[in-house]
Amino acid sequence: MIEEINKVLGVLKKGGIILYPTDTVWGIGCDATNADAIDKIYALKRRQESKALICLVSDFKMLNQYVEEVPEVAYDILKYAAKPTTIVYDQPIRVAENVVADDNTLGIRVCKEAFCNKLIRKLKRPLVSTSANVSGQPSPKSFQQISPEILEGVDYVVNLHQHKKNSSPSAIIKLSQDGKVKIIRK
Template sequence: MNIKMPLQALRNGSLVLHPTDTVWGLSGDATRPETVELLRKTCQIPPQQGLIILLWDTSMLDRYVAKVPDLAFDLIEYAEDPLTVVFPQGKNVAENLLAPDRSIAIRVVKSGPCLDLVKSFGKPLVSTIAAISGQPIPKKSEDIAPDIRQAAQEIIPAPAGWTSGKPSRIVRLGVGGEFEFIRK
C-alpha cells in the first residue's frame, strides 16, 4: 500500500478516508484545530461530543493523557477486539478535540493498514466513522456518502480481504483505575 500521498494530505491538515482496524474512518491530524473542525463539520459531530484519537503504541499514552492509570495498559494489551479507552484528561491535542469535561478517547491500533498510516504519520490521528453522525455505518466503500468522500483529500482503498466490522468497544477509566463500559 502506498501511503505517500495520504501522509502528505495529513501533514497539510486535510482529511483522509481509509479502512481502520474496525470500520471505514475519516481521519486527520489531531493536533490541528482547523482539521478537527473540518472533521466535525463534515460528519456533523456536535462540539459537546469528544472524538477518538488513534495511536500506534501504548508508550505514546503519556504524551496525550495527563495521568494514565496502570490498568489502561493491561486493558489495551489483553483486549481481543479493538478497544477505545476514555481517559479523564487529555493534553497535547487540539482543544476542540476534547470532550467538554476535557476527557480524551484513545484507541491503540494493533494491526492492519491503519497501523501503518498512524505510525508513519508519527502523530495522533483524530478519527471518526466515515458517516454523518447518527447515520448507518458504511460496510463498503460504495456505501460512504458523497459528502464524506468529497471532504477527503485522499482515499486509501481497502486491502484485499478487509471487511468493515463493528465500532470498537469503549471503556471509561477513572483516575483511580475504576472503569465502566460505555459501548460493548
C-alpha cells in the first residue's frame, strides 16, 4: 500500500487527477487546493461548476483547518454515524475557490478507510472526491462498471481494491452555523 500511496502522491503533487477507492464508492479526486486539477475533474465529468464537489479529510484536526467554524454538533454526528457521513459546512477556508459551492459551503467527510486516510495524511491537504461517472450517468456499483471514458480520462488509476464491491454513497447532512440541520441524503 505504501508504494501505491507514493505513486498517487506524485500524481497529485503535479496537479493530476486520480481514480481511487474511498470508504464508499470509487471516486475521482485531486488536491482540493489545486484549482486547475479541480477544473480537470469538472471537464472529465462534464459537470456544471455550480454543482459542488465534496472533499475528504483524515481527521477532526484537518477538518478544523478547512472550515471557519465547525459546529459542535458535527463531532457528535460523526462520532455516532452508522455509515460514512458527509457534512456540508458554512465558510470553508484554504481550499480552491472552484471546489466551494455558490452559497459558500463545502461538503466534507472524515474518511476512515485505510488507503484514503493514509493518502490524505501524507498529502497534508483535503482530497476532492466525486463519483466515478459522467454527470447524468448512474454511479458505478463496482470498479468494473466504470466507463472507459473515466478510466482513460484520469492521470492515474489506483491499483487497490478493484475487485471489492462498492458500498453505498455517504449520507449527506447540511449544518448551518445558525444551528439548522438539513438531511440531504440518508
